[in-house]
Amino acid sequence: MNLSKGVILVKENVGTxxxxxxxxxxxxxxxxxxxxxxxxxxxxEGILGASKLNPxxxxxxxVLGGIITILAGLTASELSGCIPETGGLVSxxxxxxxxxxxxxxxWMHVVIYLPGLTAVLxxxxxxxxxIFLGIKSSPLNIAMIAIPAFLSVYLLNxxxxxxxxxxxxxxxxxxxxxxxxxxxxxxxxxxxxxxxEVPVGAAPFSIGLVLTALVPVMFxxxxxxxxxxxxGEIKNPNKNLPKAILLGLGLIIILYIGLNIALLKTLPxxxxxxxxxxxxxxxxxxxxxxxxxxxxxxISAYGALNGLSLAxxxxxxxxxxxxxxxxxxxxxxxSAKYGTPINSGxxxxxxxxxxxxxxxxxxxxxxxxxxxxxxxxxxxxxFLFIGVIVFRKKKPTLERPYKVPLYPVIPILAAIGGFGIxxxxxxxxxxxxxxxxxxxxxxxxxxxxxxx
Numbered sequence: 034m035n036l037s038k039g040v041i042l043v044k045e046n047v048g049t050x051x052x053x054x055x056x057x058x059x060x061x062x063x064x065x066x067x068x069x070x071x072x073x074x075x076x077x078e079g080i081l082g083a084s085k086l087n088p089x090x091x092x093x094x095x096v097l098g099g100i101i102t103i104l105a106g107l108t109a110s111e112l113s114g115c116i117p118e119t120g121g122l123v124s125x126x127x128x129x130x131x132x133x134x135x136x137x138x139x140w141m142h143v144v145i146y147l148p149g150l151t152a153v154l155x156x157x158x159x160x161x162x163x164i165f166l167g168i169k170s171s172p173l174n175i176a177m178i179a180i181p182a183f184l185s186v187y188l189l190n191x192x193x194x195x196x197x198x199x200x201x202x203x204x205x206x207x208x209x210x211x212x213x214x215x216x217x218x219x220x221x222x223x224x225x226x227x228x229x230e231v232p233v234g235a236a237p238f239s240i241g242l243v244l245t246a247l248v249p250v251m252f253x254x255x256x257x258x259x260x261x262x263x264x265g266e267i268k269n270p271n272k273n274l275p276k277a278i279l280l281g282l283g284l285i286i287i288l289y290i291g292l293n294i295a296l297l298k299t300l301p302x303x304x305x306x307x308x309x310x311x312x313x314x315x316x317x318x319x320x321x322x323x324x325x326x327x328x329x330x331x332i333s334a335y336g337a338l339n340g341l342s343l344a345x346x347x348x349x350x351x352x353x354x355x356x357x358x359x360x361x362x363x364x365x366x367x368s369a370k371y372g373t374p375i376n377s378g379x380x381x382x383x384x385x386x387x388x389x390x391x392x393x394x395x396x397x398x399x400x401x402x403x404x405x406x407x408x409x410x411x412x413x414x415x416f417l418f419i420g421v422i423v424f425r426k427k428k429p430t431l432e433r434p435y436k437v438p439l440y441p442v443i444p445i446l447a448a449i450g451g452f453g454i455x456x457x458x459x460x461x462x463x464x465x466x467x468x469x470x471x472x473x474x475x476x477x478x479x480x481x482x483x484x485x
Contacts, residue, residue, distance in 0.1 A: 057273040062205040062340075064281025068256045069208055069333060073289055078309040081302055083246040085236030088302040089229050093238075094246035095293050099286035101450035102254045106282040107437050108418045108447040109258060110275035114435040115428075117274060121344075122258055122417060123351050129420035129427070133480060136357040138413055139348055140476035145469055146410055147345040147381065149402035150256070152388035154338040155183040156399045161334055165327040176393050182335055183389055184382075186342040191378035192371050204336030211329035212288050215310070218317050219295025228297030235302065244457045251454050252407045253289065256337070257282055258414070275435040345385065346378030353377070357483060401465070408458030409469040415451030418444050 084090035109125075118124040123142065127135020159179030163170040236242060257278060296305055299313040308315075314323045352358035353365035368375045392399045421437060421444045437443050459466040 056268050057277060060273050060277035061281050064257045064277055065205050065209075065284060068254060068281070068285050069205075069212065069288070069337065073212065073253050073292065077293060077296055078306050080246050080249050081306040083249055084242055086302050086306055087231055087235045087238060087242065088297050089231060089238050090236075090242045090246055091302070092229065092290070092293060092297070093243050094250045095290050097243065098247055098250040098254050099290060101251075101447070101454070102257070103279075103282055103286060104443055104447040104450060105414060105418065106257060106278045108421050108444045109414075110278050110435050111421055111433060111437045112417070112424070113274035113278065114272070115424075115431050115433045118351075122413065123348065125417055126413070126420065127355060129424045130416070132355065132357055134416075135355065136352060136480050137473060137476055139352040139358070140479070141409060141413065141469075141473050142345075142348045143352075143381070143384065144475070145472055146406045147341065147348065148385040148388040149406045151183070151338065151341045151345060151385040152391070153399055153403045154334055154341055155179045155389050156392065158182045158331060158334040158338055161327055161331045165324060165331050167324075172393050176390075179389065182338065183386065186335070186339040187346070187378065187382040187385075190339070190343045190346060191373055191375055191382070204332055204339065208329065208333035208336050209288070211326045211333065212292055214326065214329075215314060215317070216288065216292045216295045219292070219299050219313065222317055223295060223298025228294050230301065232301055232303040244453070245461060247454060248404070248407060248458045248461055251411065252403050254285070255407060255410065256341070257285075258410075272434055342382075342385075345381045346374060348377070349380050350374035350377035357480065359479060359483065404458070404462060405465045405469055408455055408462070408466050409473075411451045411458070412455035415448045415455065418448035418451055 080091050080094060081088070084094065112125045113121075116125055116128055123135055123139040126138045156175065156179050159175040159177070159182065160170055162178045162182075163174050168174055296310065296313045299305075299316055300308065305313060311323065311327075314326050318326065349358055349364045350367075353361040353363075358364055364374070364377045364380065366376060367373065388402055391397060422441050424431075425440075455466075
């Protein structure tokens with residue numbers, strides 16, 4: 034090993050092709066495992082707050098988010114079938130709009146989207162673990178758990194790729210247990226039998242409130258596209274990727290909407306907004322069982338963290354294999370020993386680590402790294418959904434194992450939803466979008482230097 038520009042580079046790498054080692058179960062586990070992370074457990078009260086305590090607004094936002102997500106999944110599945118390459122969104126946009134668009138998409142993933150979400154997942158893994166262990170949720174205690182958890186998933190997926198995939202599948206199965214427990218017991222034992230009842234003092238229903246609440250809802254739904262990042266390593270990807278996306282999203286939407294109704298059956302909206310999912314769980318199960326549920330939530334957060342790291346290590350590699358990333362000779366290599374793009378993985382681990390330690394060093398809120406990526410990624414999704422129409426005109430004879438139904442209506446609706454979320458997020462936090470644009474634009478001089 035040697036050091037170059039602060040990144041450890043592994044020199045025994047040979048080759049640029051990744052083994053097709055994952056099947057439909059792992060692809061589906063990637064979708065479910067990344068999406069069902071922490072958002073569903075800590076966003077319920079935040080979404081009620083954004084809804085001004087109106088449960089009708091909150092449930093409408095969850096349903097609308099589910100509809101937009103399934104439209105997005107139906108649309109993206111066509112591209113996942115006909116462009117079964119490692120890199121997912123980067124590869125799709127690059128094939129449709131050209132190298133510059135593909136590079137900017139990948140650059141956004143490398144410098145904003147993936148490091149931000151990884152930092153959030155690692156932080157909340159530590160935060161929930163302190164509650165489970167019954168220790169003070171101080172920054173030091175959170176860091177002492179979050180940092181080892183962060184390092185463990187990256188090292189596992191860099192040096193033990195197949196083990197990382199198995200961990201993802203197992204944890205995905207485990208993490209559904211606390212969700213199903215809350216959902217079923219909430220419906221069976223919930224004493225508040227009017228979940229859509231609007232409490233006194235809540236804001237009236239309005240489309241504006243729904244759109245405001247939609248932004249945090251989409252954080253809870255986000256991450257499914259990252260399953261496509263391992264497209265080049267999935268067996269029979271033309272069929273398995275579309276199946277994984279649609280099966281995974283269908284399960285997630287049913288769980289999310291059902292759980293939120295169950296929570297509102299357990300506690301009125303104004304109480305739920307204060308006490309959150311923890312308060313509802315304590316009402317249903319008692320304090321002792323709540324601790325067990327928090328153990329499940331820690332596993333859920335760790336599983337999503339594992340899925341993010343599994344996906345993220347492929348992005349510099351994908352750009353490098355397309356000759357649109359600095360030091361492509363280094364980052365396009367695949368380890369002969371481990372079968373993974375080690376240098377690409379170490380780079381993403383280093384960048385993500387900087388995001389993770391920033392809140393501990395500066396006192397800033399980690400939630401900033403949850404809100405910024407949502408606004409950014411859905412703008413790119415909007416272009417992707419329009420790109421399905423563009424790509425059909427550009428490559429009309431290309432084999433498409435799966436075609437989006439009701440074409441072109443569903444791609445157009447998905448694009449409207451994608452751009453609508455980005456616009457709503459920008460209106461809610463304009464500084465976040467400005468920050469995103471400025472950071473993403475730093476990629477332009479990099480791209481120009483590469484072309485020279």
